[in-house]
Amino acid sequence: MTDYLVLSLVLLGVLLLGGLGLVVPKLRRRSLPPEPEVDVRTEEEVAGPPVRAPEAERAPTGTLPPPVVEEPWVEAPPVERPEPTAGxxxxxxxxxxxxxxxxxxxxxxxxxxxxxxxxxxxxxxxxxxxxxxxxxxxxxxxxxxxxxxxxxxxxxxxxxxxxxxxxxxxxLDPTLDRSLKAARHDGVPGVVLVVGVNGAGKTTTCGKIARVLVADGRSVLLGAADTFRAAAADQLETWGARVGAETVRGPEAADPASVAFDAVRRGIETEVDTVLIDTAGRLQNKVGLMDELGKVKRVVEKHGPIDETLLILDATTGQNGLEQARVFTEAVNVTGVALTKLDGTAKGGIVIAVQRKLGIPVKLVGLGEGKDDLAPFEPRQFVDALLGADQFGADA
Known part of the structure; x- marks a missing residue:
């Protein structure tokens, strides 16, 4: 009986082993999911090259420079060539x-x-x-x-x-020399200093003088030594640009003598014929301002002598203009007068009074608001115009 039980257990174990041998190969033949690959790349390699955002979408940082704002393009005005001033x-x-x-x-x-x-x-x-x-x-x-x-x-x-x-x-003394001393000489430009009181139309007349010189074939450089009025330098620069003349200017409230000095130095470098210096208008009874004008003259003369000092007088001031001329003459040695606004006054005799009292010739007369209404003064032509020559059969 015991033998029979042992034999049965042996047979049962063989059967179990055989069944297992049949089942295991079948399980091995089933497809198993692939094992995940291990990524050995670095974080930078995984991320790839950085992608730049468009300019408009980038967040500004404190280290970036401010955006460049382009100035609107403005067309330069055409250079004008005024007609010669003869006649x-x-x-x-x-x-x-x-x-x-x-x-x-x-x-x-x-x-x-x-x-x-x-x-x-x-x-x-x-x-x-x-x-x-x-x-x-x-x-x-x-x-x-x-x-x-x-x-x-x-x-x-x-x-x-x-x-x-x-x-x-x-x-009117026709023997007086009325030519403008503005020619280049000894390797340096002729220097013309323009002075006058407030309201005489000095800066405008200075611009018109530049046109007179250009019309007669001279190259001109302008010095904006009127640093008390912000608009004065802009105004003078506009006049100069019309005839192709460079303007030397300084910051507002700069030392006028320094600006005048720089203008003459620039004129020497560029080899122009004439340097025309506009100064600030001033009252003849203000001692400090007149002293400052004397300083401008002294500083400019470090380059060489001033060839011409033109006093701008308003013809409508009448006899008061004589006192103006006298004080300016004492300060800077006025050599000639440009008489403005002569068209709007019945006081044409001021030309005679200025010359007789001061011995200073009137060299230019302003006869209107136009850009070329400043004319070289000639006594005979002026008198004929005053007397209405055509009405009496005389030639002007």
Whole structure:
């Protein structure tokens, strides 16, 4: 019985082993999921190259420079070539219409009376004085005119006009040198210093002087030494750009003498013919401002002497202009006068008064608001314009 039990257990174990041998191969034949691969790359390799965001989407950082703002493109104005100034006063003489009413119509009307008695000669004197000729000059003109009229016994209007014209031209002293000393010499530019009181139209006239010089064939550089008005340098630069002239300027409230010095130095470097220096307008009774003008002159003269100092006078100021001219002459040795606003006043005789009182020739006259209404002064042409030459058959 025991043997039978052992045999049964043996058979049962064989059967179990055989069954296991059949089941295990089948399980091995089933597809197992692949084992995951191990990524051995670094984090930088996995991330790849950085992707740059568009400029507009990038977050600004404190280390980035500020964005560049491009200035709007502005087209430079075309360079103008003014016509030569020869004969300009003749072309502009109709601008003296108000002064013509005093001289041409008023004086000639008095001289053409049937009888030239004392009352008539006194009226002639009053007319000349009211035209700012000045008392001393008026007496000389009238005395000479009375004598010549009496000796010649002339009664014709044209002859009387010629006599009056001769006396006025003589009073203007045609022998004075009225040329602008603005030519290059000894390897340096001619230096022209422009001075004047507030409100005389100094900066505008300075720009017109530049046009006169360019019209006559000179190259010009402008010095904006009026540093008290922010708009003055801009205004002068605009005038210069129109004729292709460079402008040297400094910061607002800079030392005017320093700007003037730099302008002349730049003129020497660029070999221009003329350096034209605009100074700040000032009142002739302000001692400090006049001293400063003297400093500008001294500093500029470190480069060499100033060739021309032009005083800008407003013709409408009349006899007050004489005091202005005297004080400026003492400060900077004025060599010539540019008389502005002569078209808007009946005071054309101020030209005679300035010259007789100060011995300073009027070299330029302003006869309007146009850019080329500044004309070289010529006594005979000026007198003919005052007397209305065409009306009396005389040539201007």
């Amino acid at each position: 300009r006063l003749v072309r502009l003489r109709n601008r003296l219409s108000r002064s013509q009413s005093v001289f041409g119509k008023g004086l000639l009307g008095l001289l053409s009376r049937d009888r030239l008695d004392e009352d008539t000669w006194e009226e002639i004197e009053d007319s000349l004085i009211s035209a700012d000729v000045g008392v001393d000059a008026t007496r000389e003109i009238v005395d000479r005119l009375r004598e010549r009229t009496r000796v010649l016994g002339t009664r014709e209007v044209t002859e009387l006009r010629d006599l009056l014209a001769d006396e006025l031209v003589t009073a």
